[in-house]
Amino acid sequence: MAQYRYAQVPEQGEKITFSEGRMQVPDCPIIPFIEGDGTGPDIWRASVRVFDAAVEKAYQGKRSIAWMEVYAGEKSKNLYDTWLPDETVEAFKEFRVGIKGPLTTPVGGGFRSLNVTLRQVMDLYACVRPVRYYDGVPSPVKEPQKVDMVIFRENTEDVYAGLEWQAGSEAATKAVEFFRNELGVKILKDGTAIGLKPMTESGCKRLVRKAIQYAIDNNRKSVTLVHKGNIMKFTEGAFRDWGYQLAKDEFRDQIVTEDELWSEYNGKVPEGKIVIKDRIADSMFQQALLRPDEYEVLATTNLNGDYLSDALAAQVGGLGIAPGGNVSDEYAVFEATHGTAPKYTNLDKINPGSVILSGVMMLEHLGWKEAAQLIIKGLEKAIQDKVVTYDLARQIEGAQEVKTSEFAAAIIARM
Numbered sequence: 001m002a003q004y005r006y007a008q009v010p011e012q013g014e015k016i017t018f019s020e021g022r023m024q025v026p027d028c029p030i031i032p033f034i035e036g037d038g039t040g041p042d043i044w045r046a047s048v049r050v051f052d053a054a055v056e057k058a059y060q061g062k063r064s065i066a067w068m069e070v071y072a073g074e075k076s077k078n079l080y081d082t083w084l085p086d087e088t089v090e091a092f093k094e095f096r097v098g099i100k101g102p103l104t105t106p107v108g109g110g111f112r113s114l115n116v117t118l119r120q121v122m123d124l125y126a127c128v129r130p131v132r133y134y135d136g137v138p139s140p141v142k143e144p145q146k147v148d149m150v151i152f153r154e155n156t157e158d159v160y161a162g163l164e165w166q167a168g169s170e171a172a173t174k175a176v177e178f179f180r181n182e183l184g185v186k187i188l189k190d191g192t193a194i195g196l197k198p199m200t201e202s203g204c205k206r207l208v209r210k211a212i213q214y215a216i217d218n219n220r221k222s223v224t225l226v227h228k229g230n231i232m233k234f235t236e237g238a239f240r241d242w243g244y245q246l247a248k249d250e251f252r253d254q255i256v257t258e259d260e261l262w263s264e265y266n267g268k269v270p271e272g273k274i275v276i277k278d279r280i281a282d283s284m285f286q287q288a289l290l291r292p293d294e295y296e297v298l299a300t301t302n303l304n305g306d307y308l309s310d311a312l313a314a315q316v317g318g319l320g321i322a323p324g325g326n327v328s329d330e331y332a333v334f335e336a337t338h339g340t341a342p343k344y345t346n347l348d349k350i351n352p353g354s355v356i357l358s359g360v361m362m363l364e365h366l367g368w369k370e371a372a373q374l375i376i377k378g379l380e381k382a383i384q385d386k387v388v389t390y391d392l393a394r395q396i397e398g399a400q401e402v403k404t405s406e407f408a409a410a411i412i413a414r415m
């Protein structure tokens with residue numbers, strides 16, 4: 001076991017191991033967690049109670065989770081004088097499955113996103129964000145029950161690579177000169193800020209592979225490649241082309257492309273085949289609003305997936321119930337779609353639903369389906385009883401608005 005400076009490995013509990021491509025989960029796995037900044041502590045306190053109660057109820061003491069706090073963000077800065085210590089990454093790798101609260105990223109300067117950095121250094125290449133409707137949740141659209149999509153967002157490349165140079169800096173000035181002199185790009189003005197959008201064939205293909213495999217494993221009917229390839233031809237356009245190529249090369253018997261559907265099958269999907277289609281990103285946003293039931297799995301580039309995640313979450317009730325997971329073939333760190341919602345810090349007010357549902361995804365990942373089901377049951381019932389946090393209460397007539405901690409208690413009481 002690695003040596004940790006501030007993180008404490010629980011005495012009870014064992015490591016999740018990995019052999020022959022399969023995860024072996026002990027009855028008391030050690031699971032590292034980051035509490036998060038802003039509303040993170042309020043949310044974590046509520047969420048962990050729900051997870052423990054569900055596991056206890058489902059397995060009557062035969063299974064439990066040994067939680068191990070690891071640090072990032074403000075708490076880590078105070079302890080280690082660094083925002084993301086190596087030992088936090090080490091712990092997520094050593095114990096393989098973890099969960100985290102949101103972390104603050106300054107705008108326009110300061111340190112790089114810790115959330116993005118964690119995904120990159122652990123090579124958690126797929127950000128998986130399921131978006132579905134829970135009965136009784138208020139929604140701005142007429143038929144929110146038609147929304148049932150899973151976003152697979154490429155998580156390590158694109159403009160999130162953090163390759164940017166400030167306008168007027170020596171590096172940006174050199175880059176401008178290079179583009180002008182070596183590549184004949186005449187339109188760049190003096191003082192242009194420069195950002196790079198790196199995307200690779202292997203990076204795009206592994207994301208699309210995961211999305212298609214998910215569709216096959218979960219009986220989903222289509223995978224849509226979302227891109228802005230008409231404008232960014234060799235990055236976003238290549239994402240689309242590599243996606244189709246991978247689908248045909250590796251899943252030929254299981255898929256049909258939308259073009260083939262019309263040219264060979266008169267628009268009728270052959271039995272058991274998954275349709276691979278693509279949509280330009282701006283069009284995808286309107287399709288998601290107007291024809292959501294025609295889309296099931298979305299494979300997206302990094303920035304498009306970030307935008308789509310919040311927009312789709314809004315259609316089914318908002319960021320309070322928008323879960324996610326960052327996954328690779330070996331590791332997984334679950335986290336909500338939302339951020340630190342700083343104005344609600346320490347008010348015990350925010351909706352913990354997204355982290356709770358991210359925990360549901362984690363339990364499912366561990367194979368602990370019974371505990372996951374109990375949490376969903378408790379959450380659905382609390383919402384149907386109109387016992388909800390402020391975000392949902394302000395849209396439900398006759399709702400009983402409860403605090404973060406009380407919402408957790410309401411879920412537990414209804415499991």
Ligand SMILES: NC(=O)C1=CN([C@@H]2O[C@H](COP(=O)(O)OP(=O)(O)OC[C@H]3O[C@@H](n4cnc5c(N)ncnc54)[C@H](OP(=O)(O)O)[C@@H]3O)[C@@H](O)[C@H]2O)C=CC1
Nearest residue numbers: 101102103104105115319320337338339340341350351391
């Ligand atoms: N993975 C991560 O850790 C992420 C971190 N961030 C970081 O978080 C910080 C704040 O970002 P910001 O743009 O304000 O986005 P946030 O997602 O933190 O919050 C925006 C708004 O969304 C609503 N909201 C968010 N979370 C919840 C919740 N749990 N329950 C109910 N409503 C919620 C609130 O709306 P209302 O005002 O209507 O109540 C809130 O004001 C930034 O530093 C950003 O970089 C952002 C996204 C992801």
Ligand SMILES: O=C(O)CCC(=O)C(=O)O
Nearest residue numbers: 104105113115116306337
């Ligand atoms: O890292 C951040 O601060 C924001 C990231 C984000 O919005 C996301 O991953 O959805």
Ligand SMILES: [Mg+2]
Nearest residue numbers: 306309310337
């Ligand atoms: Mg986001």
